[in-house]
Amino acid sequence: MHLFYQPEPVSYLTEDDSRHAIKTLRLGVGDAIAVTDGHGNRYSAVITQADNRRCSYRIIDTQSTPSRPFSVQICVAPTKNSDRIEWFIEKAVEIGIEQITFFFGSHSERRVLKLERLEKIAIAAMKQSLQSHLPQLDEAVSFGEMLKTLSDSSVGDKQRFIAHLPDDEPVDHLAKAATTGGHYVVLVGPEGDFSEQEIKQAKDAGFQMVTLGANRLRTETAALTACQVLNFINV
Structure with a gap:
């Protein structure tokens, strides 16, 4: 699954990731993606709007990865x-x-x-x-x-x-x-x-x-x- 980075609590990808998802990877509405905020949270999501400047998604599931013990x-x-x-x-x-x-x-x-x-x-x-x-x-x-x-x-x-x-x-x-x-x-x-x-x-x-x-x-x-x-x- 493709992993994208969105540090803000919003339901759309950054412009760079939106362009990569829609133009390069040719993903469309209904396709599954994964999004992380860089703080250990990963969201399973599906694309709801295939816009190469602001690709929107809906979160299906959330998983948290704990910090390492070192x-x-x-x-x-x-x-x-x-x-x-x-x-x-x-x-x-x-x-x-x-x-x-x-x-x-x-x-x-x-x-x-x-x-x-x-x-x-x-x-x-x-x-x-x-x-x-x-x-x-x-x-x-x-x-x-x-x-x-x-x-x-x-x-x-x-x-x-x-x-x-x-x-x-x-x-x-x-x-x-x-x-x-x-x-x-x-x-x-x-x-x-x-x-x-x-x-x-x-x-x-x-x-x-x-x-x-x-x-x-x-x-x-x-x-x-x-x-x-x-x-x-x-x-």
């Missing part, structure tokens, strides 16, 4: 090539992620981020993978601002990690450092890595240094690897 938040610096961070978002949403936070570090080469486009990619990935929860995407802020937010008492129960392999001390792999059933935050730096000051700030804020393996990874690869590892240990 959560993954990846904090990542936008890559110089925007295609790479878009690829990460698409794949991370398909695998399973609750929150993606963007930050600008000392060594970041990209200083502008178009969140609207990234949200569209996340929505498309959610629909493609037939999920009912849309991850939260946060506006990019400075590294210091992000740490201040993550140090808030409301996120104090999260397991905090920074993906960085120092030259002078052994550190655990993320798969070993993380415990199952947790709420995780992982920091992944830009192409130029974290600065020494940022690493110190993260450690002072309670972040544990971890490795993602012996190979040097691109920013988007490291972010996706962290996401996959945390999903895997909770299977």
Whole structure:
């Protein structure tokens, strides 16, 4: 069944989804569809008006998907090539992620981020993978601002990690450092890595240094690897 996204409590699809349903998929009155609000609710529905600008539907049944018993938040610096961070978002949403936070570090080469486009990619990935929860995407802020937010008492129960392999001390792999059933935050730096000051700030804020393996990874690869590892240990 085709899954569409409508975050508002209305009985019609968005203009983009209406056009896709009627013009691309050639659905018509009486055809069955599924609609999610991105908050865990999925509605079984039938089309009542096949309008390619405002396709109306009638809800037949409602199902609620509970949140996962663990959560993954990846904090990542936008890559110089925007295609790479878009690829990460698409794949991370398909695998399973609750929150993606963007930050600008000392060594970041990209200083502008178009969140609207990234949200569209996340929505498309959610629909493609037939999920009912849309991850939260946060506006990019400075590294210091992000740490201040993550140090808030409301996120104090999260397991905090920074993906960085120092030259002078052994550190655990993320798969070993993380415990199952947790709420995780992982920091992944830009192409130029974290600065020494940022690493110190993260450690002072309670972040544990971890490795993602012996190979040097691109920013988007490291972010996706962290996401996959945390999903895997909770299977």
